[in-house]
Amino acid sequence: MIDTPQFQRLRHIKQLGTKYLVFPGATHTRFEHSIGVAYLAGCLLRSLHYNQPELNITKQDFLCVQIAALCHDMGHGPFSHLFDGMFIPEVRPNSPWEHEEASVDMFHCMIKKNGLEKEMEQHGLNLYEDRIFIKELILKGQKDAKWSMKGRTEDKSFLYEIVANKLNGIDVDKWDYLARDCHYLGIPNGFDHERLLKSARVCDVNKRRHICFRDKVAENIYGMFHTRYTLHRQALQHKIGxxxxxxxxxxxxxxxxxxxxxxxxxxxxxxxxxxxxxxxxxxxxxxxxxxxxxxxxxxxxxxxxxxxxxxxxxxxxxxxxxxxxxxxxxxxxxxxxxxxxxxxxxxxx
Known part of the structure; x- marks a missing residue:
């Protein structure tokens, strides 16, 4: 999947859009970010699987979550959020288009145009159910009281919190871009995702399984959100930018x-x-x-x-x-x- 034109395109989409014109080091791209998110998704799954084998995380679950992590940003246009947040709303003011939907469309295009169906089947993936699961991982959270997901049953609800967590924002996408953006912008990173990886556990909360963390890492989680705030205040919302x-x-x-x-x-x-x-x-x-x-x-x-x-x-x-x-x-x-x-x-x- 990495060696397809649809994914290689991300080499030419800058992660922080036009911010390299203000911060010369901010030239990193969606390509390395997406690979990093897929890697961290695998790390989190392995940690959960090792500590809680009763969760029955299958090989297919591993593959689907990592594929979704790899493909979650393929729908970004030129200069990332400038395209979908500023350009498209002006030229198509009534369009519901969002880059997450485009990521799903690009994923299906990548599978079809590069003949990857057979490889997916060889790795044990169901072309119908697992593709729905990957789509849901990219698009949706699981906030509804009634379970509405079709890719996995409710006992696997925690899998929907790894790539894009719509409940509390603690996900591997954020872990990667915080570390990567801080590095290239020269901003101190007050957050260590390794501590969260070690303390992550799946718990039953309100009759549904969620990824939870030990109370002793609460300060680290606060640091994650503070680092995000610092990034926005110092760089992403820079006046000249x-x-x-x-x-x-x-x-x-x-x-x-x-x-x-x-x-x-x-x-x-x-x-x-x-x-x-x-x-x-x-x-x-x-x-x-x-x-x-x-x-x-x-x-x-x-x-x-x-x-x-x-x-x-x-x-x-x-x-x-x-x-x-x-x-x-x-x-x-x-x-x-x-x-x-x-x-x-x-x-x-």
Missing amino acids: YIIDVKIKDALVLADGPLKISNAIDDMLEYTELTDHIFDQILNKSNTHLKKCVGEARLNEEKLEQKAEECFQKWCEKDFIDSDNLSKARSILEDVVNRRLPKFVERPD
Whole structure:
């Protein structure tokens, strides 16, 4: 699964979006984060299985949870949350689209296009039940009083708290990004997930099985949430970072008409090609094409100006409906690159 185009795409999706333009070290990607989450999911499952064999955690449970952990972020678009939190709501204001749904769609696309059904069956996975289970792990928690999950029965409810815990937010996704983001941003990490791994136990709470932790690690859990707060306050909600987000979002919105960027969310094969590279495509594509035309025209200097104009007009008519919007988008990105930024931008209510 790691060696598929759908997963390798994550090498080109930065974990912290545009924050590398403020914090030079923040260039890590969703690729290594996803591998880290899958690794930690396996660590937590092994700890629970070793300490509580009566839980009957099967090989198939291990595989499904780790696959969900591996694939949980495949639906992120360029610059991560900028795409699904700012760009899509503006160009498709009534769309219910979320990156978690896209992660599930990308997972199904990955299985189908790379012929992984047989390998899944060889590893003992049920193509119907286990794929539903993986989808539920990515999409849902288990907050309802009445058990509604179809992938696993209620005695396996604790498995739904490993990748994305909708009850209390203590999950391996958070454990990985806290350590990874703090490392690359140079922010102290006041949280040690190893202590939680050792003390994790499944207990019956209100007639349902939940992952619980010893009272002696309460301070460590408080440290986890405080570290998250520090990350947001010092880096993720940085004023200049937000200004850059707004400017790049504006550029993407302008380029959406000519480039049909948002259409990719309807076709996972197209979405596989959509990465952070869209920034460079908007910034450089037209300039590169025009320079090529001008270079060819220099073969006859008397016709230089006329040839360049003809090439440029032909290119505009062929490739873009609204070259003016693309030019404006490129201008915005040039301002970002050259640090010509406004002092502030208005935040939405």
